[in-house]
Amino acid sequence: MKRVLVTGSNGLLGQKLTSLYTQVKDIELIATGKGPDRYPYKKDYTYASLDITNEQDVMELISRYKPDTIIHTAAMTNVDQCETEKEACRKLNVDAVSYLIHAANANGSHLIHLSTDFIFDGTSGPYAEDDEAKPLSYYGWSKLDAENLVKEKANSWAIVRTILVFGIVADMSRSNIVLWAKGALESGKELNVVDDQFRSATLAEDLAMGCRLIEQKQAQGIYHISGKDYMSVFELVSRVAAFWNLPTDNLNRSTSAGINQAAQRPPKTGFILDKAVHDLAYNPHSFEEGLAVLDAQLKGDLTL
Ligand SMILES: NC(=O)c1ccc[n+]([C@@H]2O[C@H](COP(=O)([O-])OP(=O)(O)OC[C@H]3O[C@@H](n4cnc5c(N)ncnc54)[C@H](OP(=O)(O)O)[C@@H]3O)[C@@H](O)[C@H]2O)c1
Numbered sequence: 321m322k323r324v325l326v327t328g329s330n331g332l333l334g335q336k337l338t339s340l341y342t343q344v345k346d347i348e349l350i351a352t353g354k355g356p357d358r359y360p361y362k363k364d365y366t367y368a369s370l371d372i373t374n375e376q377d378v379m380e381l382i383s384r385y386k387p388d389t390i391i392h393t394a395a396m397t398n399v400d401q402c403e404t405e406k407e408a409c410r411k412l413n414v415d416a417v418s419y420l421i422h423a424a425n426a427n428g429s430h431l432i433h434l435s436t437d438f439i440f441d442g443t444s445g446p447y448a449e450d451d452e453a454k455p456l457s458y459y460g461w462s463k464l465d466a467e468n469l470v471k472e473k474a475n476s477w478a479i480v481r482t483i484l485v486f487g488i489v490a491d492m493s494r495s496n497i498v499l500w501a502k503g504a505l506e507s508g509k510e511l512n513v514v515d516d517q518f519r520s521a522t523l524a525e526d527l528a529m530g531c532r533l534i535e536q537k538q539a540q541g542i543y544h545i546s547g548k549d550y551m552s553v554f555e556l557v558s559r560v561a562a563f564w565n566l567p568t569d570n571l572n573r574s575t576s577a578g579i580n581q582a583a584q585r586p587p588k589t590g591f592i593l594d595k596a597v598h599d600l601a602y603n604p605h606s607f608e609e610g611l612a613v614l615d616a617q618l619k620g621d622l623t624l
Contacts, residue, residue: 324535325350325387325429327372327420328394330358332496333434335489336528337391338365344532350385354394358491372416382423389430389535392420395463398494399438402459403583413462414469421474430476430538432531437483437519437546439464442586445518446550449481449542449595457583467542478534480527483546483589486610487524488617497521498614501557505566512574515554518588520546523610526602533600543600544591549607556607563611 324341328334329351335358341349342364351359352370359367370381372394382390395413396402402409417433424431437445438460439453455461470477486498495503498521504511522545530545551559554573561568576585596602605613 321346321348322389323348323350323385323387324389324391325352325382325385326391326393327352327370328392329353329367330355330491330493331393332485332487332489332492332524333393333527335359336487336524337393337531340528340532341365350387352381360490372420373411375419378416378419379423379426382420382427382429386427387429389432389538390420390424391432391531391535392417393434395434396459399457399459399585400582402462403457406458409458409462413459414465417466417469418473421469425473425475430478430535431470431474432478432480432534433466433470435463435467435479435481436460437481437589437591438586439467439481440586440589442517442588445586445588446520446590446592447544448592449544456586459583476538476540478539479542480531480534480545481542481591482522482527483591484519484521485524485527486521487614489524497553497556498560498611501560502564502566505557505561505564505568505571508567508570511557511571512578513554513557513571514576514579515552515573516575516587517553517585518550518590519553519556520548520550520590521556521607521610522546523605523613525613526604526610530596530600530602533602537600539599543596544593545596545602546591546593546604547607547610548593548604550590551607559607560611563608563615
């Protein structure tokens with residue numbers, strides 16, 4: 321039986337991977353996260369607590385399980401926090417990746433590393449895998465530095481870049497664009513949303529499936545895995561409102577210049593998905609299909 325080890329298994333992608341792999345019969349899943357397990361359906365996998373900033377623990381745990389594949393989702397993902405807490409960001413997003421590379425190489429594991437559209441400057445999206453990286457934020461730089469470590473040092477690797485991931489899991493440590501938009505629209509308060517940033521938002525289940533396809537094929541190299549619909553953040557929020565039939569009277573267009581955030585965001589990202597579609601048969605949901613998946617989960621079962 322093949323063994324897959326996931327880091328950051330309490331996170332949005334981490335829990336979706338746990339949900340996916342516990343339904344795959346010929347894979348043994350080792351889910352690892354910081355502190356206790358927060359995935360609610362404790363069946364058909366092994367959980368081990370792992371703080372990836374502890375070099376010795378990373379090597380010991382990976383040497384104990386010798387996974388065929390490591391899917392590395394853990395990161396400091398709050399872009400503004402990375403800008404203001406650069407040292408902590410570097411420890412988690414770069415230094416820890418070098419520990420994982422070392423442990424993966426020592427145990428013959430294929431390393432699937434998660435990265436971001438924020439490695440691009442957003443002047444010419446949608447982007448292909450080999451387009452030039454030029455981060456605007458410390459988060460973007462940390463993820464690009466980690467990509468370069470993986471490319472230079474890992475023996476067997478894939479890098480999965482993704483965009484604006486949305487979905488729901490148990491006990492989330494942070495929200496995401498769709499849950500935030502739905503909550504804000506429902507509250508009826510004044511809402512200023514940028515109309516000059518363009519993204520292809522990604523259903524967390526699609527991202528988990530992209531990782532699974534790469535693991536299954538032991539694919540090597542960089543893959544862009546995102547949603548297929550490209551829109552401004554304002555349009556995204558408007559489509560969330562339309563889907564749940566929420567009022568837009570207090571929804572206002574704004575520009576990036578009018579929003580005060582610590583980290584600069586790339587204006588137009590989005591991905592060209594041809595490589596993932598061709599090599600992996602990656603087939604993401606449309607945005608509204610993704611909202612329907614989320615809606616069913618909000619009404620009951622997180623494993624749907
Ligand atoms: N979400 C997005 O929009 C987005 C966009 C582009 C790229 N990505 C990339 O995709 C990957 C997955 O993102 P996500 O949305 O699943 O993020 P997430 O929900 O924030 O999950 C990250 C997980 O990392 C865990 N973590 C933090 N410090 C750790 C440590 N020292 N040791 C072990 N685990 C630690 C967190 O634990 P706690 O839950 O306990 O805090 C959290 O569960 C990340 O690499 C991210 O950079 C995400």
